[in-house]
Amino acid sequence: MAEKLALVGIGKIARDQHIPSIESNPDWSLQAAVSRHASIDGLDHYEALDELLDSRPDITTISLAIPPQPRFEYAAQALKAGKNVMLEKPPGQSLAECYTLENLAKEHGVSIFATWHSRYADCVPDLKSWLSSRVIRKLLITWKEDVRRWHPGQEWIWEPGGMGVFDPGINALSILTEIMPYPVHLSEATLEFPENRSTPIAADLTFVDPTGADMSAVFDWREDGPQNWDIDVETDQGRARLSEGGAKLEIDGTLVKQGADHEYANLYARMAELVKHGKSDMDLSPMIHVCDAFSLGRRLTTDAFHY
Incomplete structure (x- = not known):
């Protein structure tokens, strides 16, 4: 059965890459969008993540396609609610944020994926x-x-x-x-x-x-x-x-x-594998070079x- 997923942040990268990649993967069912300024036709729409979490407890996975500055609060909220989390790159503003999110995922028994497309x-x-x-x-x-x-x-x-x-x-x-x-x-x-x-x-x-x-x-x-x-x-x-x-x-x-453009399709395939096996992937080595x-x-x- 496909995992129910919500996408947070409906900007250019979401429409160009995330949405087509999710919809083409049978392991995922895109159920809802969270955005203050945009929506996806045919899907439930929420302006805030807490509204989504309250209204759709059946959704298991949250994909965050938002800038890095607010990402920590969104990711932490989702993890504490027992949701798997997929992070657009870079995974956070700082290494400390990323390590905290990794620990939260372990604490709540869910998967987290720091993606590097x-x-x-x-x-x-x-x-x-x-x-x-x-x-x-x-x-x-x-x-x-x-x-x-x-x-x-x-x-x-x-x-x-x-x-x-x-x-x-x-x-x-x-x-x-x-x-x-x-x-x-x-x-x-x-x-x-x-x-x-x-x-x-x-x-x-x-x-x-x-x-x-x-x-x-x-x-x-x-x-x-x-x-x-x-x-x-x-x-x-x-x-x-x-x-x-x-x-x-x-x-x-x-x-x-x-080659062809398969980057985001491959990311969602990897996320499906992580969720299926209850694992996480939080390699932060690129972030270390930036810091x-x-x-x-x-x-x-x-x-x-x-x-």
Whole structure:
């Protein structure tokens, strides 16, 4: 029998990704929506989560597609009500929030899933497998996009907890922490903050690789031209490029795989598996890199940003 699910937050990402992925998966039955400003035709609608929890005790799972700042309160409320919880990335504003939610899920015997959709891009497993038998010499992440195109008018990303350029950058870090055969950690960071904003618009990161590989990342939200979501790797047995956010893989300049957009469908398949077996998945390694960047980062002030 399909699990009954409610979706909290009915914005662009919910309509583009969450709703189609839920409706195409027979393990889920989308029953209700929670939003102050939007609704889904044919479903029960509530303006607040407590209204949903009071009215629909039959719903077992809550998926949160809302900004990170309010997410902790919503997730904690759902967990305390005995609901499984699926968290859009990043899973919270801070590591402390995430660890608290993980403990709440254990306390109440429910599942919680900190999702990293870019890990579920089609070519990520292929690059991970390819790297497992090679020695990495150099790795460069280039994650450059136009914030005006992808996040038009979204002021929350510029507020504390919104993470700025790390909102997309954490996608790259989620891939990095998935494909690497061993963990690495951040050693240096330079963060560029617009003079009128509280979160960075660009970042340069340097990592320590225990084998001595040269490893770095460049994030920028001011890319007017072609958008870049690339990871280039040089090894002792060739070079690889993962591009299009993980959908395309080239080895030594030859295209070996061009994937499709299955990221969110794969997330909901994973959530169904977790609920079925009473397990949780709260890997926070991408979040650790972001927190380290803010802790270690040298802050530079740049031009004001306006939509």
